[in-house]
Amino acid sequence: MSDYTLEELVIARMAKEFRGGLMGVGATILADLSARLAKSLYVPDLFLATISRAVADPDVQAKTFNDEWALDGSARMALGWEEMFRLIAQHKLQIWIGSVQIDRNGASNISVIGDWASPRAQLIGSRGIPDDLWGCERLNFHMRKQTPKSFVEKVDFVSGFGRDPGTGVNSITPAQPGVVVSDLGVYDYGGPEGAMRVVSLHPGVTFAQAQEMTGFELPDPGAGVPVTAAPTAEELRVIREVIDPSGMRRLESDAGNSRLMRELWDAEIAAVAGG
Numbered sequence: 001m002s003d004y005t006l007e008e009l010v011i012a013r014m015a016k017e018f019r020g021g022l023m024g025v026g027a028t029i030l031a032d033l034s035a036r037l038a039k040s041l042y043v044p045d046l047f048l049a050t051i052s053r054a055v056a057d058p059d060v061q062a063k064t065f066n067d068e069w070a071l072d073g074s075a076r077m078a079l080g081w082e083e084m085f086r087l088i089a090q091h092k093l094q095i096w097i098g099s100v101q102i103d104r105n106g107a108s109n110i111s112v113i114g115d116w117a118s119p120r121a122q123l124i125g126s127r128g129i130p131d132d133l134w135g136c137e138r139l140n141f142h143m144r145k146q147t148p149k150s151f152v153e154k155v156d157f158v159s160g161f162g163r164d165p166g167t168g169v170n171s172i173t174p175a176q177p178g179v180v181v182s183d184l185g186v187y188d189y190g191g192p193e194g195a196m197r198v199v200s201l202h203p204g205v206t207f208a209q210a211q212e213m214t215g216f217e218l219p220d221p222g223a224g225v226p227v228t229a230a231p232t233a234e235e236l237r238v239i240r241e242v243i244d245p246s247g248m249r250r251l252e253s254d255a256g257n258s259r260l261m262r263e264l265w266d267a268e269i270a271a272v273a274g275g
Contacts, residue, residue, distance in 0.1 A: 004231050006183060007249040008239055009202060010142070011037055012231035014096055014181055017140055020045040023056075023093045029063070029252050031096035031142045036060050036243040037235060047092075054078050063248050065268055088135030095132060096140045101155045104196055104216045106162030106177025106189050108141060109155035116157060126159035133160055138178035144252055146182035148215035151196075163194035184210050186228055191219045200226040 007030055014034035018024045020043035026032035039046040040060050049056045050067050056079045058071035079087070087093060100123055101109040108129065114120035132139060139160055143150055161174045180187040180196065184205050191197030197219045201210055207225055211218055231239070239249070246264055250256060 004236055005249075005253065006202065007253050008231050008236060009228060010034075010181055010183070011239055011249065012235045013186060013228055014140070014142065014179075015042065015235075017096075017179055018043050018046055018094060021047075023047040023049055023087060025049055025093065025095045026142070027096060028098035028142045028144065029248055030144075031098065033063060033239065033243055033249060034096065036063070037238055040238050040242060041234065049079065060243065062242065062246065063244050064246075065248075065265060085131065085135075088131060091135055091137060093132060093136050094138075094140075095136060096142045097129065097132075097160070099141050099143060099150075099159075101150055101152050102141055102143060102177075102180060103152050103155045103162065105194060106196070107155045107158050108139070108160040108162070108177075109157045110159050111157040113156055119156075126157075129160040133174040136175040138176045140178040141180045143180060143182040146184045146210070146213045148213060151182075151214040151216070153216040163189055184213060195219065197221070198225060200228040202228045203230070 011030050011034045014026070014031055015038040018035060018038035024035040024038060024043075024046045026035045035046065035048055039048055047057055048060070050071060055068055055071045055075040057076040059074035061071060061074065064070045097108065097110075099108040099110055100113070110123055110129065111126050112119035112122055129139075160177075162177050177189045179199070183202070185201040186199040187196050188199050189196055196216075198207065198210065198221045201207065207218075207221060246267060248264060251261060251264070
């Protein structure tokens with residue numbers, strides 16, 4: 001990837017999944033940027049919103065640490081909790097979730113690692129996933145690091161149902177697992193019996209490498225595995241000059257750390273003070 005970074009590749013690929021006329025939300029930095037890229041180039045009627053939904057339908061602007069304040073000037077409305085849940089119930093939300101675990105059948109976990117009664121790690125809790133399950137057509141996932149601990153046979157705790165929700169007599173169909181984008185490739189749930197399968201692998205990644213970093217057996221795609229398309233020149237221009245000129249996407253790269261965050265934060269404060 002001499003002309004672009006992995007993060008730019010991921011942003012461009014995730015942007016292709018948004019459809020117009022609906023709310024587009026990304027729960028990770030790269031996913032949020034992908035929504036802005038999609039609105040900029042492909043679906044101008046995409047309804048952008050911040051994670052809290054307090055700022056809704058803003059113009060496309062550069063991402064900052066203070067998005068709620070930065071986007072407020074161009075936002076056409078704010079959404080209260082009641083209004084936001086009503087939109088979700090009417091199937092108006094499409095979202096990229098940053099899960100900690102995802103399994104063969106598309107169940108996701110952002111709650112605990114290990115046994116619920118005595119977990120090895122307490123995470124942020126299931127938060128909005130249970131609500132999104134009943135209002136989204138599908139849930140897409142941005143997995144920053146693909147490892148056997150993040151791509152697992154069965155999640156430790158079910159925050160979001162997968163292909164086999166086991167909801168008994170409940171006639172309501174929950175959101176289905178959609179596309180999964182990691183640092184190695186793109187996956188969906190079109191495999192045998194709705195299992196995860198490879199859609200494409202990023203440049204330079206082999207199926208053997210992807211399988212090694214997966215905690216269950218992936219269906220072998222055989223020869224000629226598709227390669228994830230490189231970002232176009234226009235996509236790179238928008239990413240670098242319009243939606244992320246400060247380079248916040250680097251926080252979700254291997255170089256992302258507290259020192260980089262501090263550097264970006266200080267630069268943003270200096271720009272605001274000087275402007």
